[in-house]
Amino acid sequence: MTEWHLLPTAVSASADGAGTNWELALSSLWPLISGAIMGTIPLALSSFALGLVLALVVALMRLSRNRIVSGIARAYVSVIRGTPLLVQLFVIFYGLPSIGVKLDPWPSAIIAFSLNVGGYAAEVIRAAILSVPKGQWEAAYTIGMSRTRALSRIILPQAARVSVPPLSNTFISLVKDTSLASLILVTEMFKQAQKIAAFSSEFMLVYIEAALIYWIICLVLSSGQSVIEKRLDRYVAH
Amino acid sequence: MSPTDPHATTEPLLSVTGLHKAFGDHEVLRGIDLSVDPGKVLVLIGPSGSGKTTVLRSINGLEIPDAGVVTATDGIRVDYAANPPRKDILALRDRTAMVFQHNNLFPHMTVLENIIEGPVQVKGISKKDATADAVELLGRVGLAEKRDAYPFQLSGGQAQRVGIVRALALKPQLLLFDEPTSALDPELVGEVLAVMKELADEGWTMVVVTHELAFARQVADEVLFMDGGVIVERGAPRDIFTAPKQERTKQFLRRILSPLD
Numbered sequence: 001m002t003e004w005h006l007l008p009t010a011v012s013a014s015a016d017g018a019g020t021n022w023e024l025a026l027s028s029l030w031p032l033i034s035g036a037i038m039g040t041i042p043l044a045l046s047s048f049a050l051g052l053v054l055a056l057v058v059a060l061m062r063l064s065r066n067r068i069v070s071g072i073a074r075a076y077v078s079v080i081r082g083t084p085l086l087v088q089l090f091v092i093f094y095g096l097p098s099i100g101v102k103l104d105p106w107p108s109a110i111i112a113f114s115l116n117v118g119g120y121a122a123e124v125i126r127a128a129i130l131s132v133p134k135g136q137w138e139a140a141y142t143i144g145m146s147r148t149r150a151l152s153r154i155i156l157p158q159a160a161r162v163s164v165p166p167l168s169n170t171f172i173s174l175v176k177d178t179s180l181a182s183l184i185l186v187t188e189m190f191k192q193a194q195k196i197a198a199f200s201s202e203f204m205l206v207y208i209e210a211a212l213i214y215w216i217i218c219l220v221l222s223s224g225q226s227v228i229e230k231r232l233d234r235y236v237a238h
Numbered sequence: 239m240s241p242t243d244p245h246a247t248t249e250p251l252l253s254v255t256g257l258h259k260a261f262g263d264h265e266v267l268r269g270i271d272l273s274v275d276p277g278k279v280l281v282l283i284g285p286s287g288s289g290k291t292t293v294l295r296s297i298n299g300l301e302i303p304d305a306g307v308v309t310a311t312d313g314i315r316v317d318y319a320a321n322p323p324r325k326d327i328l329a330l331r332d333r334t335a336m337v338f339q340h341n342n343l344f345p346h347m348t349v350l351e352n353i354i355e356g357p358v359q360v361k362g363i364s365k366k367d368a369t370a371d372a373v374e375l376l377g378r379v380g381l382a383e384k385r386d387a388y389p390f391q392l393s394g395g396q397a398q399r400v401g402i403v404r405a406l407a408l409k410p411q412l413l414l415f416d417e418p419t420s421a422l423d424p425e426l427v428g429e430v431l432a433v434m435k436e437l438a439d440e441g442w443t444m445v446v447v448t449h450e451l452a453f454a455r456q457v458a459d460e461v462l463f464m465d466g467g468v469i470v471e472r473g474a475p476r477d478i479f480t481a482p483k484q485e486r487t488k489q490f491l492r493r494i495l496s497p498l499d
Contacts, residue, residue, distance in 0.1 A: 138300055139342035143356030143408060144331055153359060157346045235346050237390040 021205055028196045028206055032189055032213055039188025041217070044175045047110050051117025051174075052167075058122035059129065060151075073122070080119025086180050088112050093184040109181040117174055124166045128159035161232040168225040172218050179214075189213060249311075251276045251443050252333075252412055257296055257306030257318075259289075266292050267303060268467040274412065279444045281454040281475075284464035285490060290447045293464070294416050297445065298334045299327035311411060335405035339417040341397040343389040349376070349400050350385040353407045361408070368407070375403045379433050395426030399433055406437075413437065415446040451494060455479050463487045 061073035080088070093108040103111070132155050140150035179190035193210035197203045253273035259266050266289045274280045282290040295301035296318070297308060305319040314329050316322045343352050353375070354368040363371075376382050379399040389397055398418055405413055415434065419427040431453050438444060438457045448454060454461050454475055461478045463471045463486075471478060471487045482488045492499070 133342075135338060135340055135342040136344065139336075139338065139344065141300060142298060142331060142334070142336040143404070144328065144360035145356075146328075149359060153355065154344055158344075161346075235388040235390065 021202065024200055024202055025205060025209055028193075028200075028209060031192045031196060032210055035187065035189035035192035036213055036217065039181070039186060039191070040175065040178050040214075043106075043109055043113065043178045043181060043186065043188055044171070047113030047178075048117055048171050048174055050110065050114035052121055054114060054118030055121035055125050058118055059125035062122065062126050063129065077119045077122055080116055081123075085112070085116050085177055086183065088116060089180055089184055105181070105185040108184055109178070109186045113174060113178065113181075116177075117170060120170050121167060124163050124170065125159065128163035129155060131162050132158045161229075161236070164225065164229050164232060168221065172221055175217055175221065176214055249276075250274055252297065252308070252310050252445075254293070254297065255307050257293060257303050259292055259296065259301065259303040259306075266467050267296070267306075270306070270464075270467075270469060272462060272469070272472075274443055274445060275459075276411075276443055277441045278459040279438045279446065279457055280460050280462065281458035282445070282447045282462050282464060283449070283451065283454055283490075284462075284470075288464040289467040290464050291416055294336075294414050294445060294447050297412075297414060298331050298336060300336075333411045334414055335408045335410035335412075336414040336416065337398070337401050337405050337418045339421050341389070341394075341401040343397055343400060343404070345389050348386050348388055349381070349392070352389070352400060353404045356404070356408050372403070372407055375406055376400075379403055393426060394422045395429045398422065398426075398430045402430075402433055402437075411443060413442055413444045415444065415448065417447050417449065419448065419450055449494070451479070451491070463490065465490070 058073045058076060061069050062077070064070045064073075089109065089112045092112045093103065093105065096103060096108075129151075136154055136158065137150055140154040145153065178188055181188050182191035182194060185191075189210060193206050197206040200206065250273035253271075255271045257267045257270035266287075270289070270293055272280065272293070282293060284290050292301055292303075296303045296306065299316070303318045307318070308316045308330060310330055310333050314326065314333070316326045316330055343349075344355065347355065350369065350372055353372040354365065357363040357368040357371070358365050373382065373385065376385055379402065381396060381399055381403070384392060384396060384400070389400070392400065401418070418434070419430050422430065427450065431450060434444070434446070434453070435457050446453075446458075456475075458475045460472060461475045462469050463478060463482075463484075465486055471482060471484045478487065479491065482491060
């Protein structure tokens with residue numbers, strides 16, 4: 001949008017020959033990176049944070065002995081996992097206005113991605129909680145803890161260790177899935193790429209450049225995952 | 239360290255009557271009565287599946303029996319048949335502490351953190367006081383230098399001694415031991431039993447489920463032999479071990495004491 005108009009002349013000159021491809025690559029770098037910084041990354045971070053909170057609630061609901069509560073959670077996970085993310089995005093952004101709920105692109109995207117992460121991560125968290133041995137609950141109870149305190153002090157810290165690798169997968173998928181937000185008018189990195197590509201007709205170059213930036217972001221996330229895993233592994237025998 | 243003056247009262251510290259529990263069609267407890275006086279050590283022996291562990295777990299509400307009444311000091315009375323309120327079970331837990339077969343230490347906490355978790359988080363004792371207490375207790379079981387170790391860095395015997403300290407730090411009226419040496423290497427059993435004997439000598443009230451008959455013989459004030467969900471025979475260790483009356487008790491002791499005959 002506004003950044004787009006700052007794009008250098010190299011874009012329009014690019015059709016002239018191979019020599020100017022590098023110029024195009026260089027000059028489109030900043031619009032793409034700013035799309036990542038202003039769009040992709042905050043979208044992914046906020047959706048993941050909200051999605052994790054939602055996922056914890058849904059996981060606990062699924063573990064509830066109350067059939068209705070666990071049934072609601074089960075249905076939610078089933079719908080989220082059983083429908084395409086793109087359809088979820090479209091329902092929220094293009095569908096909801098027809099029943100009077102009109103949301104801007106950004107809130108629509110954050111809601112859709114959070115709901116999506118909530119569904120997938122709920123299953124991860126549920127499995128991680130179940131992976132903690134029953135004796136840990138019992139030990140917590142015998143020192144006088146309530147269920148809530150046992151969960152927060154004893155069970156979740158151990159479940160966290162188990163859930164880091166699969167949750168990292170979810171997060172990395174989310175980073176890439178934010179490109180779908182371009183289809184509901186959110187100016188994130190891929191939207192920028194589409195504009196530059198359309199304007200310059202250098203589809204291959206621009207899309208590969210965008211792909212590289214996604215890849216770099218994911219590499220950084222993977223190394224972050226290793227750091228967290230190492231830290232949480234300090235109490236495990238090797 | 240002794241929580242109770244054994245001479246202060248003759249009322250039992252804990253009593254259990256009419257305990258019944260079935261898992262599906264299988265009746266694991268078919269009417270258990272027992273009581274423990276302050277300062278006494280009650281040892282439950284019997285074959286696997288006889289229900290001894292279920293009795294122990296019913297005392298602190300880890301297992302909810304189908305029927306039976308548990309009474310403790312200060313008028314605490316839990317009638318399991320009457321869907322007892324949660325706060326009564328919590329009150330029962332507040333007076334007891336448990337040592338498990340598989341120590342169940344919290345793996346993500348250091349030894350010290352394991353010990354002070356209950357006092358600080360549940361009992362509201364300051365971290366400073368709880369730490370001082372924990373360090374003192376650790377010293378008593380010879381593990382002062384392990385305070386910052388994680389459970390995986392301990393031997394089985396050390397972990398079990400930390401489990402005992404974690405229980406003691408709660409300052410319970412009654413200590414429950416659920417086969418505390420069954421999962422240990424044979425040569426580590428002694429160090430754990432030695433700590434338990436010391437606690438008995440100091441006047442702690444204990445209910446111990448164990449296969450260590452030598453421990454029962456030396457330390458118990460009363461021995462209960464369980465089989466098939468009932469108490470087959472009870473009495474002073476001298477009587478049970480040297481002159482058992484029931485044929486089932488004789489058979490059990492014979493098999494354990496001289497398995498090759």
